[in-house]
Every structure is written in C-alpha cells, then in structure tokens.
Amino acid sequence: MKPIMKISPCILLLLSSFASLTSALTLTVGDKTSVCAATSLIVDGVLDYYQGTTYGGTIGLFKDPYYWWEAGEAFGGMIDNWYFCENDTYEDLIYSALMNQRGSDKDYIPSNQSLTEGNDDQSFWGFAVLEAMERNFTNPPSDQPGWLALAQAVYNTIWARWDTANCGGGLRWQIFTWNKGYDYKNTISNASLFFIASRLARYTSNDTYAQTAEEVYDWLTETSGFVVSSNDTTNAYTVYDGAGISGNCSDLSTGEWTYNYGILMAGCAYMYNHTSDTKWETELEKYVNGISIFYNTSNNNIIYERQCQQSGSCTNDQRSFKSIFSRCLGQTAILAPQHQSDIMKVIEASAAGAAQSCSGGSDGHTCGLNWGYGGWDGWYGLGEQISALEIIQNTLVLQYDAPLTNETGGTSEGDTEAGLDTNDVTNVNEITVSQKDKVSAAIVTTVTLVTFLGLSVWMVL
Template identity: 40%
Template sequence: MLFSIPRLTIAALVSGGAANAAYSIASDDDIKSTAAQVAWDLMQYYKGNESGQTPGILPGPPPDGDYYWWEGGAMWGAMIDYWHLTGDDSYVNVTTDALLWQVGPNKDYMPPNVTASLGNDDQGFWGMSAMLAAENNFPNPPADQPQWLALAQAVFNTQAAPDRHDDTCNGGLRWQIPLSNNGYNYKNSIANGCFFNLGARLARYTNNQSYADWAEKTWDWMRSVQLMDDNYNIYDGGHVEHNCTDINKAQFSYNNGVFLLGAAYMYNYTNGSDIWHDRLNSLVNATISTFFPESIAYEIACEEHMSCTTDMLSFKGYVHRWMATTTVIAPFTAPIILPVLQTSAEAAVATCTGEDNQRTCGFSWKTKVYDGSHGAGQQMNVLGAVSSLLIHETKAPVTNSTGGTSVGDANAGSRSDHFDNYHAPPTAGDKAGAGILTFVVLAAAVGTFGWMSTGI
C-alpha cells in the first residue's frame, strides 16, 4: 500500500476570491471560516433532529419533500469529511445519530420504510459514508451499536450476494433491489460504481484480497458492456431485456467520481501497479475534460438548460471530495487535480450571495454569480468544494494496520432481507415516481434526456 501524502499547498494556488463574494478562501483560516458557515447553512435543511421528525433523512421523499432517502446518507459523508478536514466537531453527535438511525433491523442500510424506492446506489451511498467514518477515524458508536466498518461490510456483502448478481447482461448490479420496483430491469453505472468503490476501499482497509477481486470484476464488467468506453466516458446504464446494449449515454459527474476514487484505492492497494496507475490517470483526465470545462465543475447532462433533478443538483460536491481524497492516496494525481479543484471552488463560493442572508449558494458556478437555485444539494456542493481545499493538511485514510479503530464483521449482512416476495402497495409518491419514469423513457425515444438514475 502507498501512504505518502501530497504537500502541494493549496494556498500557493490561490489567486484571490471573487469580487463581491460573501466568502473568502484566500487562506486556510478563511477556508475553515467559510466552510463553517456553509455547513451551518446546509444543516438548516435538516429537520431530523427536531421533535416529530425522522433522524437521518432530508425532508422527503416526494411528495412529502424534495429529497430521497439516499441524499441524507450522502450528506452525512460530506459532514464527516467536513469534521475530518476542519476539526470542527459541532456536528459529530447529530451525524452519528443520523447514520445509526437509518441502519434498519438487519444493520445493513435497508430500512423497510424505504423499500418501495430502494436502489443498490441508495444503499451504497449510506455504506460509503460508513466506510468514510471508519477511514477517517470518526468517533466510534457505543459498543452496543453497529460499528462503521461492520456497516460498510454489511452493505458490501448484501450487494455481493448471488441474488444481486444475476446472469443478465453477463453480470453487474441492477439499479433497484426489490424486483417489483421501477428500475429493477435497469443495470446502471452508479449502482456498480458504489459497489466497486466499497470493494476497493474495504480491500485497502482490511487487506483482504476478496474485496479487491470483486472490485476488479466490477471494473471489467463495466468495460465489457461499454458503460465505461475506451475513452473512459461513463454512461448511465442499460436494460436487461436488451442485454444492456441499449446504453443510455447520459453522463453524470458522480459516476466518474465514484469510479475515480475507487480506482485510486485500487492503485494504492496494489502498491502503485501500472495497470491501476494507467486506469486512474485516464479516468482523471476524462473527468476533468468532461465535467470541468475551464476548470469549473459543470453537470453536462442538465446544467445548460437547468433541467437537473434534485438528485443531480448534489453531484458536484461528491466529485470535489472524491477527487481531493484521490490526491492523498494516489499522490501522482495531485498536480493535475488540485489546481482544477481550486479554480472550481473559487467559482463556487462566488455564487454564495443569494437570498435574504446574502450568502446562499447557487448551483451553476460557471458564471460566478448566484443563479437563484438553492437547496441542500447546492449547499453540499459548495461545502465539499471548500472543505476539500484543506486536503493538504490531512493524512491518508487509515486502515486496520495504520491506526484504524473501527470494528468490523466479515459476516455482516448475512441475515439481510432479499425481498424475494416483496410487492409494495403503490403510494402517492410511487405513483408520481412511475409517472416521472414513464416521461423519462418517452423522452429517450425522441432523443431528449434518456433514462436517468434519478433515485425514484
């Protein structure tokens, strides 16, 4: 494994904050101050710590609120990184409570109340946040509660089960888990990317080759069905009834990001092997070329016409965070990635001049002005972009042999529900979701958006 840490100082790259912006990122102290305020504003969207509300989730799912279950899990990952990078422990307790509340009866992030829209990607995002907690030595839960590493292993083990990897399309994970859910007949990049990402990280953390074998197998499957093409473009997915040959070529930044970070972990786990060096290098270049025009994060599938779903409005922050971590565990990428993240973060904070508080952050960063689009995803994006500028102050994510304290369970998830007989009654939200899916498929027929992994 590789443990060297890049010391490319972000401050040396700073060219100054944007004019009229509410925030500055001109020094590490400024970055921490800005991140603290952005984090506080993000947490105002969270109601789970209020009386009568459900811990762990953002308001939703539709029609009860804008957000699906998975985005809560993603947000706690952002808050764990915020704690790790800034040292601010203000949100440790609420983050811990949130991550534990949603584990479900089998401690595998499959709570029964979200079954009607439960995807492998949804479960995967909660699992990746638990994995991040283990890697960052986030304070461990009480001994009588599920532990971070064991939760990540439970998610991985349920997704590695034979019933999740059938022979259609010669392998790969389906998008949805219960067979009655809309999207069960779709195999997509984000579901397989989360699984690949977890496998690579568990391999490095535990030094267990079986996790790495699954990661290799998943990467090879993505390439074989051309969801990842020869130029490292990553496309959304394909349907099993077409043997995944009807590829929807919509591209979303979080697909690239989740595979990029996983590839970095495989590079580290294999002690800098040539094959993972080349794969990672190619994926870094493709990601920057596609999603960072003029070095500013841009969601190419929807940003031009502002047709992004609530889910898509949160992707930029994950990519910033994952690319920043990549520079620590694969240091050769730092000179390529860090200047891009700096420029993008400068554009991001320049948008934070909106609404009555004159510091609400927007979604589209390329114009460097507030665009009127605000929400948890938009705040999370800027938090990820800003806090990641402190990556040069951190050490590599820990492992079992380098100071990791989280307790694992190699058999976690073995008692999980496989939903063989699950048939949920349609709720108003499910009916609305089905209508949206129908629209998306019809749009594909006329060459508009195509099928997208929207979390519904």
C-alpha cells in the same frame, strides 16, 4: 426554510440586494481558517433542509423532495468537515443519523425506504460509514456494529445481488422488483460496489474485497460497454449511464454524469494505493483524462454538470452530483500523488467559483448551481449546498494524511459476516411491504405533488 427551485429574476434581484446587507461568504482557497469559517456557514445552510431536529421529523432524513440517498451523501460530507475543520458542533447529529438509518438488520436497508431504495441509494450510506471508518469518527458502543462492520454489511448485501442471468453480470439499479428501474443496470450501482470493495480492500488488506473490486470493474469496462475508451488520442475513458436488461444491455443510455466518473476514478486510486499495481495506475490515468469534459480552460477549470446544467434541466438529484465528484477528486489527489497537481488546480478553481456562488438568499451565503457565474445564479437547495461544501473543504485535503486503514491507526471494529443473514439468493431482499403501504405511499406522493404545484403557482403569481 429556503425554497428548492430557481427563483424569478425580480425576486433574485430583491434577495441579492438584501443579501449585501448580511454576512456574505468569503474564502481564501486552501487556508484552513478561511475554509472552515466558510464551510461552517454552508453546513448551516445544509441543515435548513434537515427534518431530524424538527417536531415530528425523522432523524437522518431531509425534507421533501430530497430522497434518502442524498442524506447519506450529505452526512458523508459533514463527517469530512468534522475531520478537516475539527469542528464537533454537529458530531452528535451526524452520529444519530448514521445510527438511526441503519435499519433493523443494520445494513442500511430500512423498511421505510423500500418503495424507493436502490443499490446506489444503499451505497451512498455505505460511503458515509466508510468516511466514518477512515476518519476515526466517534465509534458506536461495543455492543453495536462498528462503522467497518456496517460498511461490510452494505458490501455483503449488495454483492449478494450480483446478477449473472442478464448482461453477463452486474447489478440492477433497483433492489426490489416493484420499483421502476428493476430491469435497468446502471453504472452508478456497479461503480459504487467497486468503490466500496476497493476501500474495504485497502482498509482491511483482505483480498476478498480486492477480488470483488476486480470482477465488478472488469464487468464495467470489458463486458457491459458502460465504460469505453475514447476514439481519439486523449487516452481517456467515456462513462455512460447504463442500459436495460432487454437486448442484453445493448441499448445504452449515453448520459455522462460527474459522479460516475468520480467514483470510478477514486476507486482506481484506492486500488492503486493499496496494490501499487501498474494496472490501476493506467486505469486511473484514463479517468483523470476523461473528467476534463466537466471543466476546461475556457471556463477557468471550473466544474459543471455538462449533461443538464447549461440547459437548466438538472433535477434535484442531479444538482448534488458534483458533491460526491468533488469528494472523489480530493480522495484521488491524496491517494495518487502523481495526479495531485492537475487535480488540485481543478479543485481550487472550482472552490473559488463555488464560494462566489454562495452569496445568495436572505442569509447572504446561500449557494448556487453554476460555479462559473461569478455570483449567485438563483438556484438553491440541498444539492447546491453539499456540492459547495465538498469542493471548498477539499482544498485542504493535502494538509492531512491519507484515509486511515486498520494498520495506520483505524479503530473501527469489523464483521466479515455482517449482512449475510438478511438476504435471499435472488436479487431481492427479504422484506415485506403490504399493498396498503404501497397505496399510502402513492397517496403521499400525489399530495406532495399537488402541494408543490400549488406553491409553484403561488410563487409565480
């Protein structure tokens, strides 16, 4: 198993020298044979961190310190790889993960995640089943909810948590009152609901989902202050992270992250493609202009996580944000042809850089964080792998049809009532976690931290 931190320059030099003797990753951008050969190696690297095939491991989960939500992100990318590259090597593994993590109510609120799961976490598994729905991934048997029904269950349970008592609406970050962040409303949770609703609206042509998308989007752009127009001539949006409910969400946390921009941009692209409404074309353009803060001509149009990457302070979570951002770039390119040229320039430049970064580790194709480095920068982990996977495979996106709908060949079975009987009228789902469970989780966290610190000291020595 590869480590998850940036290693020392001495070890980096040693591994880089060894990597030159192994199979380095090569890429011809946009060439299907080349892209699929490269991403096959990257997916192998993704699964270095997977615990579902190891003795005592849980199907659908990755090894510590990777949270449950990032597994949903990874499997969504692997579904697209299955589709783009027509490679069924991991089809059963992906299918088992999606089925095993549904939870007892089949809404992606499994009881073993109640100490960490937020609205955004649940949403990322919703994104994965939306990929399965739109790609006609292997359907569950007829006696089980289809991918569409599972996505509808995610939508229904999240929408039921819409909180009008604070900040004029919006979702809290956390689902459960005992989790830190329950008093915080953030862009990612609300943007994710908008994204899910917009995709369901397009797939089903059900106006209910479109109306939800409108309401959530209006709250983000008109009420909350999380999305604001730039005070210059760029016709761009600035997207902030969120705010605490105290003070009516007036004290903004102004961090700017790729995934917030990407999800809002792609959600607008889905709504524009579905409705042909000029409102969504106008909104979409503001995000296409706004995302330029994450790349520029001085770095050859290569994407970077500007909030933390240059300072070397990105957390495990933040090191994966370029993954969903890259997927959203591809979705926007295929759904909004007027922006294809500009977006594909960024995808292709970033993919070429990402491929160069995937030249590290003892295998010679471990991926790094900095795609503009010109090689492997010494960072590695699940986030680096899935980010490289997404940007490289999305160089193929225009070679395929737009995501399916139930009118263009989608086969997934739905259930508009899915999930409606699994939550109460408050912002908290009906689930019981005992004090023993909480104490056990704290002990596990402490033991993990001590072990991690011990290993860190050993590596330094």
